[in-house]
Structure formats: structure tokens, C-alpha cells
Amino acid sequence: MKIKTRFAPSPTGFLHVGGARTALYAWLYAQNKKGEFVLRIEDTDLERSTQEAIDAIIEGMKWLGLEWNEGPYYQTKRFERYNEVIDQLLEQDKAYKCYAPKLLLDEIREGQMAAGLKPRYEATHPLIIEANTGVALDAPHVIRFRNPKEGTVVFEDDIRGRIEVSNSELDDLIIRRTDGSPTYNFCVVVDDLDMGITQVIRGEDHINNTPRQINIYNALGAKVPQFAHCSMILGDDGTKLSKRHGAVSVMQYRDDGYLPEALLNYLVRLGWSHGDQEIFSKEEMIDHFRLESISKSASAFNTDKLRWLNNHYMKSASPEHVATYLQWHLDQRKIDLSKGPDICAVIQLLAERCNTLCELAEQSRYFYQDFDSFNPEAAKKHLRPVAKEALQLALTKINALENWTTENLHHVIEETCSELNVGMGKVGMPLRVAVTGEGQSPSVDAVMQLLGKARVVKRIEKALAFIADREAQ
Ligand code: GLU
Numbered sequence: 001m002k003i004k005t006r007f008a009p010s011p012t013g014f015l016h017v018g019g020a021r022t023a024l025y026a027w028l029y030a031q032n033k034k035g036e037f038v039l040r041i042e043d044t045d046l047e048r049s050t051q052e053a054i055d056a057i058i059e060g061m062k063w064l065g066l067e068w069n070e071g072p073y074y075q076t077k078r079f080e081r082y083n084e085v086i087d088q089l090l091e092q093d094k095a096y097k098c099y100a101p102k103l104l105l106d107e108i109r110e111g112q113m114a115a116g117l118k119p120r121y122e123a124t125h126p127l128i129i130e131a132n133t134g135v136a137l138d139a140p141h142v143i144r145f146r147n148p149k150e151g152t153v154v155f156e157d158d159i160r161g162r163i164e165v166s167n168s169e170l171d172d173l174i175i176r177r178t179d180g181s182p183t184y185n186f187c188v189v190v191d192d193l194d195m196g197i198t199q200v201i202r203g204e205d206h207i208n209n210t211p212r213q214i215n216i217y218n219a220l221g222a223k224v225p226q227f228a229h230c231s232m233i234l235g236d237d238g239t240k241l242s243k244r245h246g247a248v249s250v251m252q253y254r255d256d257g258y259l260p261e262a263l264l265n266y267l268v269r270l271g272w273s274h275g276d277q278e279i280f281s282k283e284e285m286i287d288h289f290r291l292e293s294i295s296k297s298a299s300a301f302n303t304d305k306l307r308w309l310n311n312h313y314m315k316s317a318s319p320e321h322v323a324t325y326l327q328w329h330l331d332q333r334k335i336d337l338s339k340g341p342d343i344c345a346v347i348q349l350l351a352e353r354c355n356t357l358c359e360l361a362e363q364s365r366y367f368y369q370d371f372d373s374f375n376p377e378a379a380k381k382h383l384r385p386v387a388k389e390a391l392q393l394a395l396t397k398i399n400a401l402e403n404w405t406t407e408n409l410h411h412v413i414e415e416t417c418s419e420l421n422v423g424m425g426k427v428g429m430p431l432r433v434a435v436t437g438e439g440q441s442p443s444v445d446a447v448m449q450l451l452g453k454a455r456v457v458k459r460i461e462k463a464l465a466f467i468a469d470r471e472a473q
Helices: 017-034 051-064 075-091 103-116 125-129 184-194 208-221 250-255 260-269 284-287 303-316 319-332 343-353 359-361 375-384 387-400 408-419 424-436 444-451 452-473
Strands: 004-007 036-041 068-073 093-100 142-145 152-157 159-168 174-176 199-203 226-230
Touching: 004 017, 004 199, 017 036, 017 051, 017 199, 017 226, 017 250, 017 260, 017 284, 036 051, 051 250, 051 260, 051 359, 068 075, 075 093, 075 142, 075 174, 075 184, 103 125, 142 208, 152 208, 159 359, 174 184, 184 208, 250 260, 260 303, 284 452, 303 343, 319 343, 319 359, 343 359, 343 444, 375 424, 387 408, 387 424, 387 452, 408 424, 408 444, 424 444, 424 452, 444 452
Parallel strands: 004 036, 036 068, 199 226
Antiparallel strands: 093 142, 142 174, 152 159
């Protein structure tokens, strides 16, 4: 049997990390079983669904590389089909029209609560029977599914194990509203059935819907799919993940400088494990993915771990790959790469020092743009009159240098130190501040090599002028 999974978001907001993780698990399961993955947009809630949210979901899925084999399907385009199935259920008396107005139902519920009973719809309630007797067939009505009265619904959840619910807990669910629109629990069943979904992987907030949906499958004489309900994601502070915790939208992580593979790796481990392995390539995730290894308990989001993973991918991925994602961040900062060295060489030098692409873009700035002033603290400490001699001597040697290599630049620093009889720091630090404007950078010989002779000379001269100014004050 061909395994088929789906991701079925309601487009009422952006793609958040909880949804993205559910999508990833459904996608991984399909890949692992060499099956197929469907994207379905559940847009029947016309008031809350927006085109903007649909676009954001699709953008997020594409950025993460979770390609779908079928879809996106839209529930709003399938109303005809839902009505066809509703007609079939009506014909078989597995569903019925209910004319009881909302006010009456509210009144019945209040009465039940006052009597200490659980409020529920009861087709056999005298007032409901009365409301449904002798009415014109086309009077306003909803369609309800005739839920079995006896027995229990049992299913084996692939994450949570056996779940059993008594039918006496379930009332006759509305499957079509008065305005003619079909409801979520019904559409999901018809869709999963029509689309041949064999494995439903979704959030635990849907566990209560599953027994109702299973009864509808049974009424349609259809095979019930397997279910797996994933637990929630909590914020670092143990409360439900929300905007308060900073980024929750997948695209916000792009904006904050994360690589999609780092976020994917982070999300896969958020509630799933394979021994104590932390780093997973996409291929490894696919190979090792098993539903039984998903945790039953909620997982807490940990931004430090995501940053650590991002650092790992920035330094281990090819610089060309990192460059494609870095470009967006450079553009945001108006950093023009034509004004400096090959970005891949800069990435190689900087990646291990950065946790995000934002940091990487920021730190690469001095390779492409001249700066107006030196970092005040670094200048105060390292561009002092005592540094003048070291900078001057280094500058002379640099000017005389024929072969512009990191190794030769390293010799320049060494020779300057030994001629002046001072330690590395006394030459390297003023040079670093002079050429980068900052107190911290990768090895200064390598930085100078990438900057090129003209820029290095100009910047050392500027640092010498800065020191002269300082002396004059
Ligand atoms: N549309 C539902 C949601 O976004 C998911 C339905 C399902 O996966 O069965 O919560």
C-alpha cells in the first residue's frame, strides 16, 4: 500500500514553528516510507482565512524545503463534493436535518447545567423532537451526523498508544451549518478519504476530534487511517509558545538569520530522538525517522540550541550555499559585494565566529564598506601613541610587500614585533583596530589579505592620523 501523509493548515495566520514541526514529521514519514505528501489548505472558516496567510504558509514550506507531491488543495473548492457525501448520508439516514433554533439549544443546555448534567445535544430531548416535527423541509436547519449511541471508539495512536472513548460522550455532530457550509470534522474525513491519506499526523489539539471522525469513516464504510498526535511546543519558560517568546513564525527565523537546515534540524529534535545524535542531514532524518520515537510529552523551545545548530551549519555547509542565504541579509543592509573580496572567502573566515547570518552580514561589513570611525573602546585601548611606531613600521613593510599573501602578511607582523622587541599583541591589536575598526576579528593577517593592499594602507594611514589627533589634544 502506498503511504500518504498530509499537512492541513488552516490559513488563519503565518506558518508557526508548531505547524512547521507537524509538517516536517508528516513529510519525513512519507519520505521514509517512499510515500507521498499532500498539502491541503483548510480554508472553510471564511471569516478567519486570508490569502496572505495562504501565501505565508506556502512561502514557509518552500523555504524549509518541504516539497509536496500533491496540492495545494483548497477545501473551499470542494464544497460540491462535501454536499454529495452529505446527501448520501442523508439518504442512508446516517445524518438528518435539525431545525431546532440556537436559542432553544442554549435553553436546553442551561437546563442541563442547572440540573448538574453535562451540557450536550440530545436528539431525543422532547423540545428538540417538538422543534423537528411538522416543519417545512426547507426551513433553516443544520445537518447533524447520527453518531452511534452504543459502544466505544478505539484507536491505536502511533505516538500515544491505545485511546478509547465511549460513544455516550459524543453527541450528534453538526456537519453542515445553517448557511450551508460544511464543518471541519466532516471535511477532514472526506478529504483524507478522497486523497487516499493512510497516516494522519497532526497536533494533539485534534485528539478529541479523532473518535468523531472515526465514526464518520465507519458510516461511510471506509477504511480508517492510522493516527499520530504530536504534543505541544512550549516556550523556554514552560508556557505555551506564543509571540511573547519572540520569533514564532518560520519566516521570522529567516529574517533573524537562521539557515533552513538549522531550523529543520532543530525542529526534528524537538520531540523526536535517535539515540543521542543531535546533528541530522535531511537524508539522515529521513532514514531514521520513526513515529514511535516521538515523545509523548511537550517540548520546550531552546533558542541557544538553535543558535548552536545554526553556527554548525554555517561553518560546515559550503560557503557557496551559505552565500545564497546570506545575500538577503546583505541586501537588507545595503552591503554591495562588488566593493570587496569574494564573499565565499569572507564566509570561510567569519562563519565559525557567528551564530546567525545577521551577525555574519554585520561582521562582513568592513570588507565592503569603509567606516567613518573606530569602535571607541577598541580605539581607546589600542590606538594610543605607543602604537604609532608599530603601525608606522608595519605600514612601511606592507607598502614594500610584493606578494600579497596571508603568510607574507604574517611575516610582516612577526618582523615588526621582533624589530621593536614587543609582543604580538602590541602590533596585532593596533593593526586589527586600524583595518577593521573593531577590537575583535579573525586572524588579522588573513583579514588584511582579503581586504587588499589599497584598503589596508588607507586604513592604517587613517589610524595614524587618528593617533596624531589624539596626541595633539
Ligand atoms: N486544519 C487543522 C489545523 O490547522 C488541522 C486539521 C488536521 O490536521 O486534521 O489545526
